[in-house]
Amino acid sequence: MQATYLKSVDQRQYWAPHVHNDLAHQDWSVTDIRAQIDLEAWQRYLIDIPRDPYVNQRWKRMAWLHMTDEGDIAVMGECPMAQGGKFNDAESMADKLRYYPELEQSFMARSDVKAFVKAWTELWGIGPNEPILMQITGVKGTEKLDPLQGQGIHADGCQCLSILVLSRENVRGADSYLYADKAGEQLLTRQVLEPGNILHLYDDRLFHGADSLEQEDPTAPYERFIIIINSRFVDSFQNRMLRRHFPHAVLNDID
Numbered sequence: 001m002q003a004t005y006l007k008s009v010d011q012r013q014y015w016a017p018h019v020h021n022d023l024a025h026q027d028w029s030v031t032d033i034r035a036q037i038d039l040e041a042w043q044r045y046l047i048d049i050p051r052d053p054y055v056n057q058r059w060k061r062m063a064w065l066h067m068t069d070e071g072d073i074a075v076m077g078e079c080p081m082a083q084g085g086k087f088n089d090a091e092s093m094a095d096k097l098r099y100y101p102e103l104e105q106s107f108m109a110r111s112d113v114k115a116f117v118k119a120w121t122e123l124w125g126i127g128p129n130e131p132i133l134m135q136i137t138g139v140k141g142t143e144k145l146d147p148l149q150g151q152g153i154h155a156d157g158c159q160c161l162s163i164l165v166l167s168r169e170n171v172r173g174a175d176s177y178l179y180a181d182k183a184g185e186q187l188l189t190r191q192v193l194e195p196g197n198i199l200h201l202y203d204d205r206l207f208h209g210a211d212s213l214e215q216e217d218p219t220a221p222y223e224r225f226i227i228i229i230n231s232r233f234v235d236s237f238q239n240r241m242l243r244r245h246f247p248h249a250v251l252n253d254i255d
């Protein structure tokens, strides 16, 4: 089953032509990749995902990946997430080292996962040995939601950022939005991303966020999970950690 994905997906056509144009002209793009990935198979990895120890009601795994000199996608090893306060206003996360369980080996071994990451490096022009952070994160539960959840307008502290929606069940809201400014005066787009939709953006040029979400049916479980994939960090705190853990990595803008 998996092999058919690699065979059927021509890397040059992985992204719809409008994606390249959108990124060149407006610094962001939304497209659908349900034909390129086995979304149902990816969703099975949400069942055992561990809790985020730093943020209430969130679940997360992550891995640092790179393209090898041979052009394969490989896991680099452990390095904490390190977002400086300049990029993350949340007290639970800013200026802290955060460690998470790795993405599962069987997930990283999937041909459609490797094809996705490879196509992502090609879209952004990421070269061999540049660290790429891939996270699966989201919310799920049956209990009443924390009314304060939702992220304010922020940047992740990198240049190349994409957000792929994996699941959205019994959820109202959680609109994704982009602004040209951190104050939130120049709205560029606001839309509900459905599973299989991916938003690409230049994170050092735009600001993003997602609205809080509500349960459509308060008696039923809800969930919303995304994949966040990013590279070329402009956050010096993160770059220092990357240099310490991956001495031979190709880094962006190191201090």
Ligand SMILES: [Fe+2]
Binding pocket: 154, 155, 156, 208
């Ligand atoms: Fe973000």
